[in-house]
Amino acid sequence: KEKDIGTFSKALYRCCSFFFSGLLIRWQTSAPRVRTLSSSNSFSQNIPSGLWKLGRLNHVAIAVPDLEKAQSLYKDVLGAQVSETVALPEHGVYTVFVELGNTKLELLHPLGDRSPIASFLQKNKTGGMHHICIEVDDIKAAMTELKKKKIRILSEEPKIGAHGKPVIFLHPKDCHGVLVELEQA
C-alpha cells in the first residue's frame, strides 16, 4: 500500500511540474501582458538614448468640409476656446485651433486647387481625423534616423508649420495608417 502511495505522489508531482512549466513557457512566450494594479508603469525602461527624442502630443488634426460649422461645434456646443481662422497657403489649408488644456485640435479645410487634404475629404465626405502631430527635440536628427529606417518623409526639407516651427510629415502607410507630423519643439 505504501508503495502505491509513493507511486501516486510521484505521478502527481510530475503532473503538476509538467502543468506549471507549460504555463510558465506560455506566459513567457505568447501571452500578452495582463495589466495588474501594481505601481510599475508599462513603458520600457530600456529605450536606447538616441540622438533625438519624441516629446508631447502637440495636436490632433481633423479635416472638415465646413470650417464655420466645425468651429461652432467646438465653441458654441462644446464650449471650448477656439482660435480665429488662419490661412496657410504654403500648406494649402485653412486652420483653426481648439484649446483642450493637455493638447489641441487643429481643424483643417482645403485652401487652393492643390490642397493636400482635398482628396482626403473626397474620400471622407463628412470629415475625419487627418493626422497627429508629435513634438521632437531635434527634427534634423529625426529625419536622418527615420530615413535610415526606411520611413518615408513627405518633403525633402522641413516646412514652417502652423506654430512657426519646422515640421515634417511621415507617410501614413509607414505609420500603421496614421499620417504623423513631427514638429520641432
Ligand SMILES: C[C@@H](C(=O)O)C(=O)SCCNC(=O)CCNC(=O)[C@H](O)C(C)(C)COP(=O)(O)OP(=O)(O)OC[C@H]1O[C@@H](n2cnc3c(N)ncnc32)[C@H](O)[C@@H]1OP(=O)(O)O
Ligand atoms: C499647417 C500644418 C501644421 O499642422 O503645422 C498642417 O497641418 S498641413 C496639413 C496638410 N498637409 C499634409 O497633409 C502634408 C502631408 N500629406 C501628404 O503629403 C499627402 O496628403 C499624402 C499623405 C501623401 C496623401 O497623398 P494623396 O492624397 O495624394 O494620396 P492618396 O489619396 O492617393 O493616398 C495614398 C494612401 O494614403 C492614404 N491616406 C491619405 N491621406 C491619409 C491620412 N491623412 N491618413 C491616413 N491615410 C491617408 C490614402 O487613403 C491612400 O491609401 P489607399 O491607397 O489604401 O487608399
